[in-house]
Amino acid sequence: MSFLLRCPNCGERSVADFRFGGETNVRPAPDASHAQWVDYYYFRKNVSGPRQEWWYHKFGCRRWFLAVRDSRTNEVPQTYWPEDRTGRGGDGASQG
């Protein structure tokens, strides 16, 4: 993995500067069923194609942001702050 990611704060950097935070996911409501919690915690959609992910600029500004990454090509057409995510791809809410 050597692709570049554009941190919304710092700009384009090697992916080695970042910590991968996984695909965005909706955390169930507190009264959700056990099955929903198990599904949330243990299962990933693992989309082959563009998907919304969390990334943390560990060796930079130490901030979390969202990226749309194509898991087939590692192309990252969009990165943005979580508060700017309305209307973007992915599933909107992150952890509930």
Add this chain to the structure above:
Amino acid sequence: MAEPDPRQTRLPPHPSQWTDPASPVSFTYNGKQVSALEGDTIGSALYSSGARIFSRSFKYHRPRGLMCMTGDCPNCLMSVDGVPNVRTCNTPVQQGMEVRTQNAWPSVEHDALSVMDKLDRLMPVGFYYKSLIRPRISWDMARPIIRRVAGLGKVGPEKDPDSEHQHHNLHSDVTIVGGGPAGLAAALEAGRGGSRVVLIDEGPVLGGHLLSDVSVHPELEEHAGLPGYQVAARLAQQVQEMSSIRVLSGATAFGLYPGNLLGVSQGKCLYKVRSRGIIVATGCREVPHLFPGNDLPGVYLGEALRRLMHLYGVVPAGRALVVASDHRGYRLAGELAQAGVQVVGIIDARESSPGGDTADSIPVFTDSSIAGASGLKGVKRALVLDKGTGETRSYACESIVITGTYEPNTGLLAQTSTALRYDPELQEIVPEDTPSGIYVAGDVTGLHNLELSLIQGKAAGCQASLGVDRPTGTELDALRRAIREKEQAYREALEPSSPSMAPSKEAGKTFVCLCEDVTPKDLYQAIDEGFDEMQTLKRYSTLSMGPCQGKMCLRPAIELCSRYTGRTMDETGSTTTRPPLRPLTLGTLAGPLHMPVKRTALHERHVQLGAAMADVGPWKRPHSYGPVSEEIAAVRERVGIIDVSTLGKIDVQGADAPALLDKVYTHRFSNLPVGRIRYSLLCSDNGSIIDDGTITRLSERHYFITTTTANVDLMEEWLKWWNAGAGGNVHVNNVTSGYGAINVAGPKARETLSKLTDVDLSPDAFRYMRSAEGEVAGVPCLFLRIGFVGETGWEMHFSAEYSEHMWDALMDAGSEFGIVPFGVEAQRVLRLAKKHIILGQDTDMVSNPLEADLPWVVRLDKDDFIGKHALEAVKERGPRETLVGFVMEEAVVPEDGVPVMHLGQPVGRVTSSRADPTTARGFGLAWVPADLSQEGAQITIQVRGRPSPARVVHQPFYDPEGARLRE
């Protein structure tokens, strides 16, 4: 062996040569002194001293000699100064080098293992997949023998004495791989346009194949009348003069990764080069022809002799036969003749010879092909087939020179999405479409014409520095037109050459893959067994899996497979090219051994006090300053002081800070009064513990958190992540290194501290789990009254730069009470007596707070928190195992980690254990099954292999009521 003077065996000096007759150097070869000249490679020097066998082959131990002189084939691998598998043909010689041959006994000249060559029937392709399976022991018996017989150099077990490996990052607008004519032209053009350029070249001198080209090129207007090597020198000179070009010579671009990242190794340096545009001008290489005996020493690729002759002034003695299919072979034959080699003839597969470049005195055999070579340790005779008559004739000669088959060096391109296709006109596998930002120029395009290469280079340099795929520059349009015209002319001038003969199944040993000793017979058999395309054929036969990684064999193998299966070259496919293109040492990849060490601001004080330092994660912490029991006694009876600066410290502020902490911690913090401290855990949503620590509320919207030493970065990420997801107004700052922290604890802690501060520390004014701000010895401090070690104490946090002042002031103030600094070990014993857990020591990845016996920290009455659902589920099902205290019934101390036994089976484990100083019995914490967890339960602990009785204790071992803490 009489040592020949290297100057006697050389050709007369010529300006193309790199060797300097005035500067002799010497090195040892298998312990014997060898003379060489400055400018030689190890290979050229050995060759000039008369060495012809350079190695023994992998499987059959056949003799192998110099063949490519370009670092592509595996034949010249030797051990140099203890480093195995060094390509000696392109490694510059250095005074005093120690060079040894590999994989032969007693010597490469007389290798007893060459008997393997006669045992080939026992080792057909893939024999280790089919034989040595039953009985099972046969593989165990055969394995050490196979490992000894097969293989390359040996890696010494000792550490690399000179492991000064470095990693560098380079950034450029344009990076050019290959310093041949196309690469040089590209660099000049890109540099002229103002781009920052990096030029990577494998050789010690820029120029590529032009360096060994002594013919003149009248077609080049700019360089008319100059021989190739002078054209190279001119271009190289211009490149050196351009300050925007950085040249990496003797450097190998071994990988092209996504994001236009090039991996480049140069000596002990690894460069990571990022560029907007990459121009691949890696040229081409010659590949061997397939005929029986094609691996014998004395069979050369044309470029090898060109380099030996023109760079190092060495030619093979005796007679030579040249296989040619175009003017380059004829020209080489002429050059050899001129250098005094008796050229027996030129073998040309074409029906008629164009003549031209060569002297009339050399006989030309047209419509002929090389059919075999024979000799024991080198070529003695060559067989030539007259394709017209079908007759085979034998010629005595010592050298067979193979020219005319080129393979573009597309290794880097194959690591990208570039389409590589077989061009039937060029009869080469060439790049078709390159992805955006990657350009090609020169021989790598399959067009071998100097004038064209220079224009291609110029166009690529122009295009890459424009930074767009469809540039509008009129100059570029003109260059592209010129390329189209010249390419068309080039293609029209190509003379159809009938493909070289495919060796029949019955012929003697022909080698497709020199590295792994794979013959056409092996490939045919593998194809018959169903491995009929390159990917599986490679894996089954080990073809292309040796040190040269297919550079010599892939092209002939694809051709062979395609012809045997009746499919096209493209249908036959190829193998997947992966980095590294050339073998790298592990040291290169590992780089410098950066092991970061963290020291607290009090490190010097600990050293001055003679502390034994221990590694705690990346930190250096005092294990102890003297006898641990005395440190423990001082804390219990008087006052102790410990540097706790390594604690993770996070400052959390903002309107949504209470909500964030309520969410991530198991305890509740929105209701924590200002000035109070609460201990809590954090869990993940599966209920397992991530971290613990204290949270102090400094104001309505401001908290100060301590975390475990090792987890602070993770906690920072964790808090920020949940806040980012919730979109809360919270600022999370990791202030670990900003604050120093010292804990003063013991019955005399209050008196010690009171001497230095105005803060009222009396029991009623400053109660347990409260905080305050104030000065100590003039330093602003945050006081936290907590009690990890079980005595009255304060943890002070302050700006790290005051650490030594604070320490000195406290030591001074405490001296009248007998203050003693204590280390990590004393702290561990003291906390264990209080049953305070250490995360990661007493818990692991799956421990949850309920089973870790900390239910009071978990507020299941909160609406939600991370891990709540999982912990409710745990509560519902009841605990399976529990973390309990234990005391041994005998005066024995279990070691940390030993099993808890029940009915002869391990059912739990001890996580922390120490000796009670008064009874000498062990006590500590252990995970036990739920049914053995009740107070007073009898358990058995394995102590040094012997079961020993112990009793479960729920209360802390020391001051169970916590009276001393609260005093």
